[in-house]
Amino acid sequence: MKIHAMIVEDEQMARKELMYLLTEEEDVALCPSAETGEQMLQLYGEYEPDVIFLDIHMPGISGIEAANHLMNQFVHYPPLFIVTSAYDEYALAAFDMEAVDYLLKPFDELRFQKAMKRLRNQLLQRERKLMEPYVSNTKSGPAKLLIDDGERTAVLSPDMIYYAVPHKRMLEIHTKDRVISSRMTLQELEKKLYGFPFFRPHRSYLVNLNYIKEITPWFNGTSNITLKDMEHIQIPVSRTARKMLFKMFENNH
Amino acid sequence: MKEMTILLFERLGLLLVIAFVLTRLPGFKSLLYREFNLKLSLVHAGVFGLFGMAGTMAGIVIDGETIGQFSFVIGAVEKHQFIVSLSLVAIVIAGLLGGPLVGTGAGIVAGVHLMILGGVGSIANGLVNPLTGLLAGWTARFFSQERVIPPFKALFIGVFPPILHMHLLLIFYPDSNEIVDRIGLPLVLSNSLAIAIFTAMIGIVLKEQENEAAMATRRALTIAEEALPFLKEHHSKEMAAGLSSLLMKRLKLAAVSVTNKQEVLAHTGMGDDHHQTEQSVFPSLAYEAMESKEMKIATTRSQIECKHKNCPFEAAIMIPITEANEVLLLIIFYFRKAHHIRPVELVLAQGLGQLISNQLNILTAEALKFHIRDAELRNLQAQINPHFLFNTLHLIATLFREDPKKARHITVQLAHYMRFNLKLVSNSLVPLEKECDHVNAYMEIIQARFPNQLKITFHAPETIPDVYIPPSTIQPLVENCIQHGLRNSASGGKVEVIIQKQDDHLQVIVRDNGSGFPRELLKQVTNKPLTEHQNGGTGLYNVNQRLISLLGEDAKLHVDNRPAGGSEVFFQIPIEVQTKRGVAL
Structure with a gap:
């Protein structure tokens, strides 16, 4: 699978330089470039690149501000950043936003290769970490879950749960024949289900992998999941999640 | 006795006239100033001794009950005659001014003279002089903190020498009470008064001298002030x-x-x-x-x-x-x-x-301060903004592949720009033409970096007038437009640099169509370094400082926002004066 990269840079020639360097890499697919931080925020939702090559000094909001914005918005699968700058004064800020690397302009080819290597490693690590709960199928934790819906406590086994989605400040937990509303958060549920085959295809959905019937492509690399027994329900899958989903099925089956 | 008193006063008056004339002589003043040493003390003793002799000569001679001789006492007198001498006045002054040594010395001179003149009571007359000198000298020690004894104290002191004199007379010549009766009171009165007046006169002379010293100080100050233009x-x-x-x-x-x-x-x-x-x-x-x-x-x-x-x-x-x-x-x-x-x-x-x-x-110190400040500012200006430098190098690196011809051109521009900046440190003024080249190089580079976001235009007369200008004054103004004014415009930014002649002045205008200066910065931006302000900087401040210190207050920066949006920074330099200064530097 290719690494999707986006360039955020206000200088035309500097964009061209990066484009050139990235097209030389066989495993990189370029998304359209952004010329300002605002434009990046716009384009990100559309393309969800794995990595953003980010210039700091740009008209309007700075690269750092734009990146912080993105990371707050996409907490679950934030993109990776490689900061590109003419000077090293933003190194600390880059460290703060956990950038993969800090490339000084003009780019040194060897240094650029090193940054790409680092990027590949981190993407791999991240994938592994995200898939860990599903890959290692040796389950732990209780076989039954206690879900308090405010009035009574329901006892569920994980394999009864089809999917969960927050709705009006409550968490709706869908089983085959009923919906349980609880005050717990999606994160809390995800934690409780650690080790069971549950996956977040989108920041507000948790799905039982065992009930996935089909994955249908939507637009811009996103997809929808259809579940067994619940064909009327379409669960959105982000582009990043889709990639992982495929990887998971490849590994397990 | 009344006549005697009046007569003595008359004679003393004469003596005081002489004394007054003496104090007017330049030599006398030096007598008051110099430190006392043995040699000088002897000279002073001699001078006051002579003055004492004059006192004796100004005295009168009495003969039994009548005044024997009205004229001055020049030669020796007869055995039965008695000299009423006024020498004690001089001796007391000598003692009070010069101490026991001078007093005694003067006393001896005057005393010996009196003894030689002879007459009744010559031993007492003679002895009383050195004795008085010694005592007056000692008395003076009690007044050592005062330069001259105040007249009232002198009057009091002056009472005693004649009394001592009368006592001596009575001791050596027991049958002289008649003379003592006649001359005692007149002598006490006249002597003490004369001594008081004389001390007052010396006090005046001293004060004059002090005034003279004060005048000298004032004169020195005036001269030093007048010397200032020459010292410059x-x-x-x-x-x-x-x-x-x-x-x-x-x-x-x-x-x-x-x-x-x-x-x-x-x-x-x-x-x-x-x-x-x-x-x-x-x-x-x-x-x-x-x-x-x-x-x-x-x-x-x-x-x-x-x-x-x-x-x-x-x-x-x-x-x-x-x-x-x-x-x-x-x-x-x-x-x-x-x-x-x-x-x-x-x-x-x-x-x-x-x-x-x-x-x-x-x-x-002033000149040094000025030079240091100027050098400091130029050094600051000479520091190439690293962002500018590396972004430009990055641009060139890309252009090698995209447009090799342009890569060459921009490399040359960067060379121009950097060469100028290196020279900045050593020149406080440069020809305007050089400055324009610098601005052009900068503009070309910026334009190549932001071809779609910015348009920079430069208007200057065909032949750029031969004026001198602090180096790197225009470029920071342009940079300021790009960094601050057009900071938020991703496209359509315009910067105009206009150099034009206006009568005998040359105007330099830099304007943009950006966001303009924040209202609260408009007044401060040229007057103080805005290091704390987040969008602030020292660029305009430094340029303004150098313009003022090198070309004068008239060349200062004028900063304003344009009604249609954006900012305008402008300054002017006189054309003629400039040429002269440029040559000197």
Whole structure:
């Protein structure tokens, strides 16, 4: 699978330089470039690149501000950043936003290769970490879950749960024949289900992998999941999640 | 007794007239100032002794019951006659002013003279003088904190010597009570009063002298102030010539020389036939003065060491002028006679030396401060913004592949830009044409980096006037537009640089169509470095500082927001004055 990269840079020639360097890499697919931080925020939702090559000094909001914005918005699968700058004064800020690397302009080819290597490693690590709960199928934790819906406590086994989605400040937990509303958060549920085959295809959905019937492509690399027994329900899958989903099925089956 | 008193007062009046004339003589004043040593004490004893003799001569001779002789007591008197001497007045003054030694000395002189004159009671008359001198001298010790005894105290002290005199008379000549009766009271009255008046006169003379010292200080101040324009002169010969003619005009001197360590720079006044400029041989005293940085005084011809036989000078004061603890100049005051150097002259010379040295130091410090500040600002300006440099290099790196011709062009522009910045440190003013080249190089690079976001235009007359300008003044203004004014415009930004002639001025205008200056910064941006402000900077402030310090207040930056949006920064420089200054630097 290719690494999707986006360039955020206000200088035309500097964009061209990066484009050139990235097209030389066989495993990189370029998304359209952004010329300002605002434009990046716009384009990100559309393309969800794995990595953003980010210039700091740009008209309007700075690269750092734009990146912080993105990371707050996409907490679950934030993109990776490689900061590109003419000077090293933003190194600390880059460290703060956990950038993969800090490339000084003009780019040194060897240094650029090193940054790409680092990027590949981190993407791999991240994938592994995200898939860990599903890959290692040796389950732990209780076989039954206690879900308090405010009035009574329901006892569920994980394999009864089809999917969960927050709705009006409550968490709706869908089983085959009923919906349980609880005050717990999606994160809390995800934690409780650690080790069971549950996956977040989108920041507000948790799905039982065992009930996935089909994955249908939507637009811009996103997809929808259809579940067994619940064909009327379409669960959105982000582009990043889709990639992982495929990887998971490849590994397990 | 009444006649006797009146007569004595008359005679004392005469004596006081003489004393008054004496105090007016220049020599007398020196008598009051000098430190006491043995030799001088003897001289003073002699002088007051003579004054005492005059007192005796101004006295009268009585003969039994009548006044025997109205005329002055010149020669010896007959055995039965008695001299009523007024010498005690002089002796008391001598004692009070000069102490026991001078008092006794004067007393002895006057006493011996009285004894030689003879007459009744000559031993008592003679003895009372040294005795009085000694006692008056001792009395003076009680008043040592006062320079001159106040007249009232002197009046009181003056009562005692005549009483002592009468006692001695009665001791040595028991049958003289008749004389004592006749002259006792008149003598006490007249003597004490005369002593009081005399002390008052001395007090006046001293006060005059103090006034003179104060005047000298004031004069020194005035002269030092007048000397300021000459001290500002960069050329040492012109400075020396101005200084010497000023001193000559203001002071009563025979001549003035101003030298540096090597040669005479200027000489005004007498002896200019052989005391000429560029003379490089100094008297050893002059070297001593320069070595020790202290004023030296020559009081003989041999000390001046002038080989010329008709040299008119006998005395000189040599005043070293120091700058930063180094002797820079030596000012020599020449006098025709040694006694022309009075204490006042010394005070004046000393004061002038210090004042001129101080002024030189202040001037040097000011000049140094200015240079340091200017160099500092230029250094700041010369620091190439690293973002600019590396972004440009990055641009060139890309252009090698995309457009090799343009890569070459931009490389050359960057070279121009950097070469200018390197030279910035060493030049405080550059021709406007060079400055324009610098701005052009900068603009070309920026334009190549942001071809779609920015349009920079440059309007200048065909031939750029031959004026000089602090280097890197226009470029920071353009940079300011791009960095701040157009900070938030991703496209459609415009920067205009306009250089135009307006009468005898050259106007430089830099404007943009960006966001303009924040209202609260508009007033401050040129007046203080805005380091705390998040969008602030020191660019405009530094440019403004250099424009003002090098071209004057009229060249200062005018900053404003345009009604249609964006900002305008503008300054003007006079065309003519500029050309001259440029050459000098």
